[in-house]
Amino acid sequence: MSAELVAVLAVILVSMVFDYTNGFHDAANAIATSVSTRALTPRVALGVAAVGNLVGAYFGAGVAKTxxxxxxxxxxxxxxxGVVFAGxxxxxxxxxxTWYFGLPSSSSHALFGGLVGATVFAAGGVVHWDTxxxxxxxPMVLSPVVGAILGFLVMLAVLWIFRKGHPVKLNRGFRVAQTISATAMAVGHGxxxxxxxxxxxxxxLYTGGFQESxxxxxxxxxxxSATVLALGTYSGGWRIIRTLGRRVIxxxxxxxxxxETVASSVLYFNALVLKAPISTTHTITSAIMGVGATKRLSAVxxxxxxxxxxxxxxTFPAAAAIAVLAYLLVRPIFG
Structure with missing residues (x-):
């Protein structure tokens, strides 16, 4: 077995471990609100997340390229x-x-921070700061702002449109509607x-010479990638679900x-139009804050x-710092 193959397999393995831990965070966000409002049972919600991730993965090529x-x-x-491994x-x-403390931080920005941190100290590595x-x-700054504003406005519209509705019937109807919005969120997350x-x-694969493109x-x-992400959701997402579903509002x-409607719309726009890798965590959390603020500011x-x-x-600097230490340790191994 060649050194290149061993190195590529090591990177793929650690990438799947990252994908699994990503499930603790971001995949849990896709179903957190539906589970918390009892629109979906945990078992059904996990099935929705798994299928949504699998479907969404096939539309994420633009993000993957970036x-x-x-x-x-x-x-x-x-x-x-070695740089990728450390990152x-x-x-x-x-x-x-962050999972241990139940904080819905961004796995995306942890990954970007790790790659940047490891690359900065690698001979011949270049960070494209403009990109x-x-x-x-x-997008890291704008997506939470947009999510909060749209969440506030959409919730105001919902309150006005259904202002004369019966609360029990409305709750039943919105639980059904959440089946659709949760599915959209899961696909957007994928x-x-x-x-x-x-x-x-x-x-x-490209760097190791195992594919030309x-x-x-x-x-x-x-x-x-989609399957491992779904498994991570099942194994460890409940801490994050409790934070988003009950502790914020x-x-x-x-x-x-x-x-969910606001967050999934923002995810789709960035993935399909801008091809920009944004944080599912930031988007759904800010949307929840915006929605909650329509009750009263103190509700959040x-x-x-x-x-x-x-x-x-x-997230970005902490992951970068950890990656620097990791790179200094693995550099002699990868050459």
Missing amino acids: VGEGLVTLPKDTASL VLGAIAWNLI IGQKVIL MQDAAKTMGIVVLA RTHIPGWVFFT DLGPAEGFAA KWNVAGNIVLAWIL
Whole structure:
């Protein structure tokens, strides 16, 4: 077995571990509101998330391309695989830290931070800061703002349209509607987050010389990334579900429907139109905050929201710092 093959397999393995931990965070977001409002049972919600991730993955090629070739230029030979390996390790570590505290931080930005941190200290590595600014930092700032504003406006519209409706009948109807919005959210999540793992795997295959194209995504990469993501949701997503479903605001079916509709729309626009890798976490959490603010500002538990925002701010530099340490440790192994 050649050194290149061993290095590529190591990167693919650690990428799947990242994909699994991503399920603790971002995949849980896709079903958190529906489970919390009892629109879907946990078992059904997990099935929706799994199928949605699988379907969405097939529409996320544009995001995968951005991740695979747009953010950094790696060193040559197996040294580049060491950078990717360390970068993904940094993302995994931050995912586990924030999961332990039940904070819905962004797996996406942990991955980007890890790749940047490892690349900065690699000989011959180049960070494309202009692309990161346009495709990562700008969407990172704008998507939560847009999500919060749209969440507020959509919820106001829902309240006005159904202002004369019977509460019991409305709750029943919105629980049914959440079946659709939760499915849309799961598909949008698959477009974004499964695509990020696919981008890393394709990058490893190309760098190791096992495929000629930097943009072609083999079928097994689609299927494996989506499946592992769904398994991660099942295994560890409940901490994040509790935070989003109860600790930020007390969600009802109408609020859950509005938040999911807004978040999935933002995810689709960025994946299909802008081809920009944004955070599912940031998008759904900010939409929930915007929806909750229509009740009254005090309905949002701002101390919890503040902790979430702090985790957002720390994610990129913290994952980058961990990746630097990881790269210094694995550099002698990868050459």
